[in-house]
Every structure is written in structure tokens, then in C-alpha cells.
Amino acid sequence: MQYEQEVDWLVAGSGAAGMTGAVVAHQLGGRVLVVEKEPRYGGTTCKSGGVAWLPGNHRQADMGIDDSAEQGWQYLHALIGDSVSPARLRAFATRAGDMLGFMMRHSRVEFTPLPEYMDYYPTQPGYKSGGRSMDPGAFSLRELGEEAERIRDDYSSILRCNITVPEGRDLGAMGPAAIWLGIRLYARYWLDVPARLRGKRDQRVTLGAGLVARLRRSLMDRDIPLWLNAPLQELLLEDGRVTGAVVLKDGVAQRVRARRGVLLAMGGFAHNASMRQTFQQAPIGADWTAAAPGATGDGILMGQSLGAALGFMQSAWWSPTYRMPDGSVLALIAGKAYPGSIMVNRKGQRFTNEAQPYEDVVKDQYASEARGEGAIPCYLIFDARYRQQYPVGHIKPGKMVGDAQLPGELFSSGLLTRADSLQALAAALDIDATGLAATVERFNQQARAGRDPDFGRGDSEHDRYYADPKVQPNPCLGPLDTGPYYALRCEAGDLDTKGGLLCDEHARVLKECGEVIPGLYAAGNTSAAVMGDTYPGAGATIGSAMTFAYLAAQHALTDQEPANE
Numbered sequence: 155m156q157y158e159q160e161v162d163w164l165v166a167g168s169g170a171a172g173m174t175g176a177v178v179a180h181q182l183g184g185r186v187l188v189v190e191k192e193p194r195y196g197g198t199t200c201k202s203g204g205v206a207w208l209p210g211n212h213r214q215a216d217m218g219i220d221d222s223a224e225q226g227w228q229y230l231h232a233l234i235g236d237s238v239s240p241a242r243l244r245a246f247a248t249r250a251g252d253m254l255g256f257m258m259r260h261s262r263v264e265f266t267p268l269p270e271y272m273d274y275y276p277t278q279p280g281y282k283s284g285g286r287s288m289d290p291g292a293f294s295l296r297e298l299g300e301e302a303e304r305i306r307d308d309y310s311s312i313l314r315c316n317i318t319v320p321e322g323r324d325l326g327a328m329g330p331a332a333i334w335l336g337i338r339l340y341a342r343y344w345l346d347v348p349a350r351l352r353g354k355r356d357q358r359v360t361l362g363a364g365l366v367a368r369l370r371r372s373l374m375d376r377d378i379p380l381w382l383n384a385p386l387q388e389l390l391l392e393d394g395r396v397t398g399a400v401v402l403k404d405g406v407a408q409r410v411r412a413r414r415g416v417l418l419a420m421g422g423f424a425h426n427a428s429m430r431q432t433f434q435q436a437p438i439g440a441d442w443t444a445a446a447p448g449a450t451g452d453g454i455l456m457g458q459s460l461g462a463a464l465g466f467m468q469s470a471w472w473s474p475t476y477r478m479p480d481g482s483v484l485a486l487i488a489g490k491a492y493p494g495s496i497m498v499n500r501k502g503q504r505f506t507n508e509a510q511p512y513e514d515v516v517k518d519q520y521a522s523e524a525r526g527e528g529a530i531p532c533y534l535i536f537d538a539r540y541r542q543q544y545p546v547g548h549i550k551p552g553k554m555v556g557d558a559q560l561p562g563e564l565f566s567s568g569l570l571t572r573a574d575s576l577q578a579l580a581a582a583l584d585i586d587a588t589g590l591a592a593t594v595e596r597f598n599q600q601a602r603a604g605r606d607p608d609f610g611r612g613d614s615e616h617d618r619y620y621a622d623p624k625v626q627p628n629p630c631l632g633p634l635d636t637g638p639y640y641a642l643r644c645e646a647g648d649l650d651t652k653g654g655l656l657c658d659e660h661a662r663v664l665k666e667c668g669e670v671i672p673g674l675y676a677a678g679n680t681s682a683a684v685m686g687d688t689y690p691g692a693g694a695t696i697g698s699a700m701t702f703a704y705l706a707a708q709h710a711l712t713d714q715e716p717a718n719e
Contacts, residue, residue, distance in 0.1 A: 155397070155409070156409065157398060157411035158409050158410070159187065159401075159408055159409070159410040159411065160185075160410070160413070161185045161187045161410065161411070161412055161413070162179065162184035162412065162413045163175070163176070163179040163180075163185070163186045163187075163412060163414050163415060163417065163711065164187050164189070164398060164410055164415075164416045164417070165179075165187070165189070165416075165417045165419060166386040166399070166418050166419060167188075167197060167417075167419035167420040167678065167680070168188055168192075168195035168196060168366075168370075168380060169196060169198060169199035169366070169419060169446075169678060169699070170199040170206075170365060170369065170678070170696045170699050171417075171419035171677040171678030171700060171702070171703040172190075172197075172417065172419035172420075172677075172703065173366075174253070174257065174699075174700040174703040174704055175417045175419060175675075175677060176188050176378050176707075177257065177260065177261045177369070177373065178256065178257075178260075178704050178707035178708065178711075179414070179710065180376045180378055181256075182707065182708070182711035182712065183711065184414060184707075184710075184711045186378045186379075187378075187379055187381070187410065188373065188378060188379065188380045189380075189381045189384040189386060189401050189410075190380065190382050190384060190448075191383070191384065191385035191386070191448055191452070192306075192382065192383070192446070192447070193304075193382055193383050194305060194307065195304060195366065195370060195380060195382060196306035196362070196363065196370075197421055197448060198362075198421055198449060198649065198679070199365060199699075200305065200306035200308075200309050200363050200366045200446070201308060201309050201362055201446055202361065202649065202695070202696065203361045203362060203487070203692070204289070204360070204361040204362035204365040204366075204696065205271075205287050205290070205319060205692045205693035205696065206254075206265060206288045206693040206700060207287050207288070207690060207692060207693035207694040207696075207697040208251060208253070208254050208288055208697045209221060209223060209225065209226025209227075209247055209250055209282075209286050210222045210223035210224075210226050210247070210248075210250065210251045211250065211251035211254045211255070211265075211267075211288070212251060212255050213258075213265060213266065213288065214267050214285045214286075216267075217266075217267050217269060219267055219269060219284065219285035221286065223247050223248040224247075225280040226247040226286070227248070228279045228280030229273065229275075229278050229279065229282075229690065230246070230247055230280075230690060232278040232280065233278055233688050233690055235686075237686045237687065238684055238685075238686050239658070241658065241659040242657070242658060242659045244659070245659035245660075245702075245705060246684050246698055249701055249704070249705055250697060250698075253701045253704040254288075256704060257700070257704070261368070261372035262293070262297075262368040262372045262375070263290070263365070263372065264290070265288035265289065266288060266289050267285040267288055267289075268285070268287045268289055269284040269285050270284050270323070270619070271284055271285075271286075271287040271319070271619065271691075271692055272284050272615045272616055272619065272691070273286060273691040274511040274689060274691050274692075275690070276614055276615060276616070283615055286691055286693075287692040287693045288697075289318055289319040289320060290362075290364050290365035290368065291360070291364060292318055292358050292359065292360045293358075293359055293360075293367040293368050293371070294357055294358060295357045295358075295359055295367060296357055297367070297371050298371055298374070301370055301374065302357075304382060305359075305367060305370065306363070306366070306446065307355075308446075308482065309359075309361070309362060309363045310482070310548060311356075311548075312545055312550060313339070313340075314340070314343060315339045315340060315342070315343040315356045315358070316356045316359055316361070316363070316364075317339065318360045318361070318364075319361070321335060321360075322488075323619075326488070326620070343356055343358075362696075365696070381401070381403055383403075384401050384402060384403045385401070385452070386399050386400070386401055386418075386420070386452065386453070387399070387400045387401065387407065388400040388456070389456050389457075389459070389460060390411075391460070394672065395673045396671060396672065396673035396674040397411060397412065398410045398411040398412045399416055412673070414673075414710040414711055415673045415675055415706075415710040416673060416674055417675045417703065417706050417710075418453035418457065418655070418674070418675065418676040418677075418680045419676070419677050419678045419699070419703060420452055420453035420678075420680050421445065421446065421448060421449035421450075421453075421650060421678065421679050422445065422449050422454075422470075422650040422651030422654060423449065423450060423451025423454055423651050423653070423654075424440065424443035424445035424470070424648060424651050425440045425443060425445060425447055425448075425449050425450045426440065426451040427439050427440040429451050430651075433467035434467070434468055434470070437523070437530055437646075442475050442477070442645035442647035442648070443470075443483060443647055443649075444475050444485045444647060444648065444650075445649060445650035445651075445679075449650050449651070449679065451651075453654075453676065453680040454653075454655060454680060457654075457655040457674065457676065457680075460665075460671055460674070461665045461666060461671070462656065462664065462665060462674075463655070463664050463665060464653060464654065464655065464656060464682065465653060465654070465655075465682030465683075466652045466653040466654070466682045466683050466687060467653030467654075468653065468687075469651070469652040469653055469683065469686075470648035470650065470652050471513065471648050471649040471650055471651075471652055471679075471683075471695055472646070472648050472649075472689075473486065473487065473512035473513065473515075473516060473647055473648055474486040474490065474497075474515055474516060474519070474532075474534075474644040474645065474646070474647060475645050475648070476547055476569060476642060476643060476644055476645065477569065477643075477645065478548075478569065479561070479564065479567040483645075483647060484547055484548055485647065486547050486642075486644060487512060488545070488547075489544065489545060489546040489547050489620075490509060490512075490534060491508065491509035491611075491618075491620040491630050492536075492540060492543075492544040492620070492621060492630075492632075493601065493628075493629065493630060493631050493632025494536055494537050494539050494540035494543075494632040494634055495534055495535065495536040495546075495634070496508060496535050496536075496593065496594070496597055496634065497515070497532050497534050497535070498532060498535055498589075498593060499523075499527040499528050499529035499532055499585075500527065500528030500529070500585045500586065501585070501586045501589045502586040502587065502589030502590030502592070502593055503527065503586075503589050504597065504608065505519070505521070505522035505527065505529055505532070506518035506522075507606070507609035507611045508609075509617035509618075509620070509621065510611075510614075510616070510617060511616065511689055512689075513688070513689040514689075516646050516647070519532055520646060523646075530645065530646045531644055531646075532644050533583060533641040533642065534546065534641065534642040534644055535579070535590075535634065535639065535640070535641050536634065536640050536642075537634040537635065537636045537637065537639050537640070538552075538636045538637055538638055538639070538640075539632070539636045540634075540640075541557075541640055544622070546640075549570070568643060569643050570641070570643075571640065571641040572638050572639070572640050573638060573639055574638050574639075575637060575639065576591055576634075577591065579640075582641075583641055594634050596608075597633070598633035598635060601631040601633045602633055604626070604628040606630075606631060611628075611630050612628040612630030612631055617630050618630060650695070652679065652682070652685070652687070653682060653683075654679060654680045654681045654682045654683075655680060655681050656681075656682045657675070657676050657681045657682065657702070659705070660705055660706065660708075660709040661675045661676060661677050661702040661706035661709070662674065662675055662706075662709070663675065675710065676706075677699055677702040677703040678695075678699035678702075678703070679695070679699070681702065683698065684698045685698060
């Protein structure tokens, strides 16, 4: 077979998994090419919080956090059980720290533990109350030169200036320290006169965009080529081994030989409505996902064409989402735990602990829908006191932006609804007014007592993380008793899908019979999630994606398999 290009390691996808796999392979002596079908790099990672969940890593000890790979394994195995192969699960738990050490030595990646960002399930053995979720820090787009123009630009912030996870938590406290932090952040933003005069957005990027910028700079440091607008069209085989792929570059199909293998890191199938309807629970579609538009399942379908096995196709990294008038879909991570709010279905009834992990809120949403209660969509109901004090998603609190200053499309689109009374709000939403009144009356009694016997809201450390510590005795609970009243329409959304190609502990793609497909690797949401049908902690998506990209490159580049000579 004739090839137009020849490399050691071909990577499809430019998110956290793809660029990590590229850096590792290059450091191990490989010639690497990264291809991305979109016109901009970064994928869903760029739209995310950029946090990586990494048990037992060296940065924890630097901050006095006691953790180990074995404790991480205990926690994961208790949550996930045998739904994921023990070898694969243990590979993540024991090698996540190795990945972080490698990337911090050999790239611009710089993660810092979040000591107060706890795992999601405190009753499980091996649980940690903080330090496994890692913040990627801030990075300057100026470090990227012209490549700054090609990073995904659909990441968003509630403020003009970008903020890290710790800064966001500090600002959320809304005390005197938050005011001074806000002043410092905005002063830095406005004093960047060259960027302001040129109409550019904040040149200091954080969260997922910050991680992507660090990884892109790392590729630039090594002269690793990244082709944009270059979709992978077909995997190539010789004697049953993947030897490369056909890549469409500048409209011309090129056969690229990959001596050591191909890494599929192309995201999930969140934007493939047909696949979602085939594999996932109704009602489902591609309209509620916060994933990047390139997540259309291409890599999964290519693996299937070679006989690859699939896993967890029914699952996703669920999160309530809301659709903005411009069509963009955003995840509702913060806002649902603040006091003075509840989530209700069309019967006007609560159906979940609103402050619990976002994955579980959506699972409860589907359970309520299955009972015939009409929870898709559901509504986050809040009162005027909440509206004044707290952000709801990317809508700034009333004390910053009043209702009259909000874009009218927020209301006319049906995303946000306002009414002077609960009865009028129920009528506007076409939900049961009697049910809503009874729900709010019961909730208010419980909120004043500081306890939620129905759903346990505020009982866990996780629930209280995004709440208001000034509200006591329970920072998650406050009555809804001050009009006007509001509702935010919430869909049963996700950050991306979890289902994909079944892989082993080296990230090698497996056939239905359990045999390896030689030369083919997968990481990130193209692979069946090592986290199974659960979400152990913030950053589980990116932490596992980077770790298995690292393991894939390590395996392929260290002569664990014969090369495609």
C-alpha cells in the first residue's frame, strides 16, 4: 500500500486526550501527527471546566493532602464494581499520578490540587474530602502567537474576564474578599490595553481553554504538526493490523502511515442524534448536549467497522443543561445548590436533591419522566431574593444586572420565565399550580428548619460546596417566599457521551471476542468510559482521558508491539 505521509503515531482529535497522547509519544522518540476535523482545536475540553480527577499524584503531597493510588482504587472499585475490567480500572488508579508527573516534566501542563473540591460519594471507601480534582490554572494566549486565533472560541464565562476554579469559588462567597478579587481581576483585564483596543477577549484563559492552550503550546514547543479541517475518513489495515488512516487535508485524501499506531481521541457521539436514539433512553437527541459540535461518533463508527466491541453506550456524562437564545447549550453546574431554589417537574413536584452531583440530577430527571411526571424539561424555580443574590448558570445576579438589563431573548425564548406569584408562574409554564404551591409550602417549612427529609439536600460536603455558607443552619436551603418568582428551563443534558470503543488497560481497542485490534488505540470519550455509569468526582472525564492517552502512547512507543515496518 502506498502512503503519502509517514509517522510513528497518528492522533485523531485535539482535546486533552489527543494532545496528551501526542506529547507523550514525541517525548518517547516518535514522529507524531495530530489531525482535527474542526477548523479550531480543543474539542469539548475547551468548553469544559478543565479540571482533572487524578488520585494519588505528587502534587497532593506538596499541599499536605494524604492520598494514594490504592485508596483511589478502593474508591473507584466500590463505585464501579466489575462493570469495568479490574485491570483497566487499576491501570487508571495506579498510573494517573504517573501521567501527571510526566506531563508536568515534559510539557506546559500545570495542575494544582483543589483541597476543598471533594469526591462525589462520601460513603464509599477510599473517599477523599478534597485534593483529587485538579485545576489547570491560567495561561496567556499570547504564548500561542497566531495559533491563538485557532483555539475554540465558544468557551464562556459569566464575567468579561476568565477565572480559575478557586477564583470562581472565592467570588461566589460574595464577601469583602470577593469584591477585592473582582477588582483585581477586572483591573488586570482593563489594563491589558492592547487587547482592549483590538477588541479581543480576555488573553488570560482558564479552565478548559487554559488546559487546551497549555497543551497546544506544548505541541508547538516540539514542532508537532496539527492539521485542522482534516477529518479522519478511514482506518487502513494490513494483515489485520491498523497501519494508518486516510485523512482529508485541504480537500485532498492522503494516506498516512502510522508505524506504531493510531490513537482515536475524537470525542463521543453526543451530536449524533441517530446513535443517541439507537443506544440511549428516550427522550433523547442532540439538542441538549454541551459537547463540542465535532462529537459525532466518527471514531466509534470507524472502530465498529473493524469489529470493535462497544461499552456503556447508554451512558453519558450527564448534567442539566440550558439552551441559550443563540442556540448554544451550557451545563448547569453551579446555581442549583443555592438557597431559595428548587427543581420541579410538570406536576410541580420536586424529584431530586438539586445540590447532588449533576450526573445524578439528570438520572433522577429521567426516572421522574419514566413515572409520567414530565421532568424533561424540568424547571429551576427561584424567588426574587435568590435572583438578587446569586448567579443562575451564566445569568448574573440581580445586584449586578437587573431584569430590565437582561437580554429580552432570555424571556421571549422561554429559557427564563418571571411571574408575580407562584400560581401565575405555574400557568406560564403549564405545570400544576396546586402541586407547585404545595411543594413550595412544604419545602419552605423544611428550609427554615435547615433540613430536607425528602431528598437530603445539604447533608453532604458536596452539596454545600456550591452553596452559600452565610445561610445557616443549612447553606443549601432557604425558603422561596419573596416575589416575583422565576423559572429556568433545564434539559436532560450532558457534557458528552460515555459510550465507545471497549479498550484494555493499555487503551488498545478490543474486538467482541476480547482480542486486541493491533495498532488501534482509543482514549477520551471515543472509548468506553473507565468510570462506568458513574461520576466519581469533578474532572473524572479529563483525568481518565489524559491518563489513557498517556498509557496508549507509552505502550505503542516502547516496543510493546511490533512496529508497522
